[in-house]
Amino acid sequence: MTESLLAKLGDLNFTAEEQDAVVVVLESVAIPAEDFACSLVGRVLSSGPLDGGRVARLFRTIWKDDKVQTITEINPNFFLIAFASSSNSDNILKRGPWDFQKHWFALEPADPACTIHGYAFRYMCIWVRIHNIPLSLMTEALARTLGACVGKVVITDTRLEDGNMGEFLRVRVSLDTTKPLRRCVTLSRSNAKAILCPLQYERIPIFCHGCGLIGHTDTYQGHLIE
Known part of the structure; x- marks a missing residue:
């Protein structure tokens, strides 16, 4: 949805009001960067949406509950995964590739400055x-x-x-x-x-x-x- 909206905006001319930047003090509104230090983002490369709950339950079992804090689907097939420690997340990256029903579950370290559409998973x-x-x-x-x-x-x-x-x-x-x-x-x-x-x-x-x-x-x- 977001990608299609951005594509449509690319063809438009904006008013001066729309182009006025909203200035924010990031520290006052942002989640602390250290909260992402032990997190990964992942996307299941499938042509259609999958059951996010099943994906989360499966990888909680494989990766062990004591090492995984949360697996949250924040967009279809796109997940934010918080681990108990950075060594846990590093280990998961080293043990890949992972898949769900033979579809590649691509993983990258979470970047607090990146939008969900900014990850290449290349x-x-x-x-x-x-x-x-x-x-x-x-x-x-x-x-x-x-x-x-x-x-x-x-x-x-x-x-x-x-x-x-x-x-x-x-x-x-x-x-x-x-x-x-x-x-x-x-x-x-x-x-x-x-x-x-x-x-x-x-x-x-x-x-x-x-x-x-x-x-x-x-x-x-x-x-x-x-």
Whole structure:
């Protein structure tokens, strides 16, 4: 509703009275910024409104009542979540991505200066598995190099000793969800044939196989991990 109203206002000419700014002393009317220090905002990326009560009850159960103070739906599919401590909210961000009925529940730290329409919910942190790597190249260094082709590298997973990654390389990246999901990376080696390295995304929400973007209901299981 607010977005459509703002769009309509953009086509109008305003009177001098309408353009007079209302000057306020923020400290006198604003909720203290520290009240948001342990809070996140979240939006379930669904094409239609969901049952906000069910969303709140589910994540209260998953995230534990002693760590979650309130989950409030302040707009359809948009929630303000207050935690008992900043370590609780940080931990929830690190454990993502989260989903509700396979729809991505995007989360960001609450910004007291931002309106509910100012959050982009653009980046998703997710674990990616990179397959078909030669045994001699199963290293953390290559995981970082190839992971950077998918998104901003957050951390790599060295599951075995001596830097050996086992069957596949595994790296956690911050993924730009406005771009199609990448399906592979091509590994080029000097004096050797290039290798196609398929990607698998762990706990990936609904996405469209046609355009590769997250948020559509047309799912494809060919390179997902449930």
